Amino acid sequence: MIDFGFSVSPSSRINLDSVDRESFAALAKLEPDVLKCMACGSCSASCTASQFEPTSVRRAILSLQNGQVEQALDLLKGCMMCGKCTMVCPRGINTRHLIISIQKIYGK
Amino acid sequence: MKNNILVIGGGPAGLEASANLKRLGYNVILIEKDKQLGGHLAKWDRLFPDGVSARQTLNALLEEVSGVNCFTETQLQSINVLDKSYNAILSNGITVLADAVLLASGFDLFKAEKKEEYGYGIYEGVITNADLEEAFREKKLPSKQPQAIGFVHCVGSRDEKAGNPACSKVCCATAVKQACEVKEVYPDADVYCFYMDLRMFGRHYEDLYLKAQKEFGIRFIRGRVSEVAETADGRLQVKAEDTLSSKPLRVSLDMLVLMAGMRPSESGKTVGRQLNLTTEEDGFFSSADNLLEIQRSKLPGFFYAGACTGAKTLPDTLHEARSAAIEIDRYIKEKFSEK
Numbered sequence A: 001m002i003d004f005g006f007s008v009s010p011s012s013r014i015n016l017d018s019v020d021r022e023s024f025a026a027l028a029k030l031e032p033d034v035l036k037c038m039a040c041g042s043c044s045a046s047c048t049a050s051q052f053e054p055t056s057v058r059r060a061i062l063s064l065q066n067g068q069v070e071q072a073l074d075l076l077k078g079c080m081m082c083g084k085c086t087m088v089c090p091r092g093i094n095t096r097h098l099i100i101s102i103q104k105i106y107g108k
Numbered sequence B: 001m002k003n004n005i006l007v008i009g010g011g012p013a014g015l016e017a018s019a020n021l022k023r024l025g026y027n028v029i030l031i032e033k034d035k036q037l038g039g040h041l042a043k044w045d046r047l048f049p050d051g052v053s054a055r056q057t058l059n060a061l062l063e064e065v066s067g068v069n070c071f072t073e074t075q076l077q078s079i080n081v082l083d084k085s086y087n088a089i090l091s092n093g094i095t096v097l098a099d100a101v102l103l104a105s106g107f108d109l110f111k112a113e114k115k116e117e118y119g120y121g122i123y124e125g126v127i128t129n130a131d132l133e134e135a136f137r138e139k140k141l142p143s144k145q146p147q148a149i150g151f152v153h154c155v156g157s158r159d160e161k162a163g164n165p166a167c168s169k170v171c172c173a174t175a176v177k178q179a180c181e182v183k184e185v186y187p188d189a190d191v192y193c194f195y196m197d198l199r200m201f202g203r204h205y206e207d208l209y210l211k212a213q214k215e216f217g218i219r220f221i222r223g224r225v226s227e228v229a230e231t232a233d234g235r236l237q238v239k240a241e242d243t244l245s246s247k248p249l250r251v252s253l254d255m256l257v258l259m260a261g262m263r264p265s266e267s268g269k270t271v272g273r274q275l276n277l278t279t280e281e282d283g284f285f286s287s288a289d290n291l292l293e294i295q296r297s298k299l300p301g302f303f304y305a306g307a308c309t310g311a312k313t314l315p316d317t318l319h320e321a322r323s324a325a326i327e328i329d330r331y332i333k334e335k336f337s338e339k
């Protein structure tokens, strides 16, 4: 095939019809507080790792809800488990533990 | 001699004010254009924030007005300002010489079909908050289990194009309440709320939001629904932006509930025209002062209570009704005490 120098980029549109609901339900069972996130961004703002690599618990939760698992894992791979995010979360979510649970359920 | 007070509108505001005026010793004449008293409260099923029965709440208000002269299916034919009082001719032929008038004409629900892109009146699965209340009240929810249900906040509110830049105040709490209620009926359905800001300002409202997330797993998506279309298999396809991730989003739903907002009552406007009452930019009546004299109009002896001066919750409405009764009492005492 002739290479024209183009590539097809995957649609960035979120399609909620094709979200893997079972894995998220399993996560919510293990970590019910994940449902309480109100997207305030305190976790991301205080994250130590985010200075070096894009890291955000808020966006990771949102990505899982939107079915973007790769992106969620990418947003947590720089995490150093310092636990600062847990200290600041106003909804009292144990985000540090949540990160471990996300790895357990979605990590390969 | 007892002074006559005319109350226009038999919704929660008119009922509560009438009961209080009667207690203060006035002769109250309450007129309501519809067949029944109760206004919008008669149309709701359960009330936020605690889920109490709207019917029981209304019955408690109705009990209080026993002894008040209530005329249903009655409107104002004409009204004249006299030296000290008002001469009102009612559509049932009765003439009332009133020393003070209270307007409690409430609101009309925004006509959701005006937001054509949401498909109300076009697609069967698209209903309004009021339709859903009726379905709960009459126990007429679709028996076929929907897979996915969406709630659209701010329909006809915070929308200059729809002619209403104001927030309707009650619809965030209503959406969250109704989302929990449908999830109770259809536990397997995915339920989404499409919001721009969640205005959960009242006591216990934030608890309701937390409960919706934690107990019912309602998914809150920050973004306004831009359009609704039908899929090949007859479901509803909804497009919005998930503004928290800056990505366009789409989802197929079986039911879409539009949170239609509150607009000034058309029949209230008719009264307003008869007396040249002024309104603010939002179309609701203007009080003499928005901080100190909310219940007073600019006309001496003419008062307001409830949603005729802007969107209000039921407790807000009832507070206003009680303060209107106190204000009217003060006005009458100042104006009619013999000196």
Ligand SMILES: Cc1cc2nc3c(=O)[nH]c(=O)nc-3n(C[C@H](O)[C@H](O)[C@H](O)COP(=O)(O)OP(=O)(O)OC[C@H]3O[C@@H](n4cnc5c(N)ncnc54)[C@H](O)[C@@H]3O)c2cc1C
Residues within 6 Å of the ligand: B008, B009, B010, B011, B012, B013, B014, B031, B032, B033, B034, B037, B038, B039, B040, B041, B044, B046, B047, B048, B049, B074, B075, B076, B104, B105, B106, B107, B108, B109, B129, B130, B170, B174, B260, B261, B262, B265, B267, B268, B270, B271, B305, B306, B307, B308, B312, B313, B314, B315, B317
């Ligand atoms: C979908 C929805 C759900 C809601 N749920 C809740 C809830 O759960 N909890 C809560 O606190 N609040 C709730 N509210 C708010 C509540 O409905 C209002 O606060 C309340 O109805 C306002 O009362 P009102 O008497 O001012 O107006 P209305 O209820 O509108 O009553 C006005 C009355 O005046 C009559 N009228 C108007 N003009 C004339 C005229 N010219 N002559 C004679 N009669 C006239 C009308 O027919 C009507 O009966 C909800 C609102 C909406 C839209």
Ligand code: SF4
Residues within 6 Å of the ligand: A043, A046, A047, A048, A049, A050, A055, A056, A057, A078, A079, A080, A081, A082, A083, A084, A085, A086, A095, A096
């Ligand atoms: S635990 Fe991880 S995500 Fe949380 S603040 Fe520390 S580095 Fe960031």
Ligand code: SF4
Residues within 6 Å of the ligand: A036, A037, A038, A039, A040, A041, A042, A043, A044, A057, A058, A088, A089, A090, A091, A092, A093, A095
């Ligand atoms: S701090 Fe807590 S509530 Fe706020 S975005 Fe992070 S996880 Fe969500």
Ligand code: SF4
Residues within 6 Å of the ligand: B153, B154, B155, B157, B158, B166, B167, B168, B169, B170, B171, B172, B173, B197, B198, B199, B259, B261
């Ligand atoms: S109360 Fe909520 S849904 Fe209603 S207009 Fe205001 S922000 Fe929109």
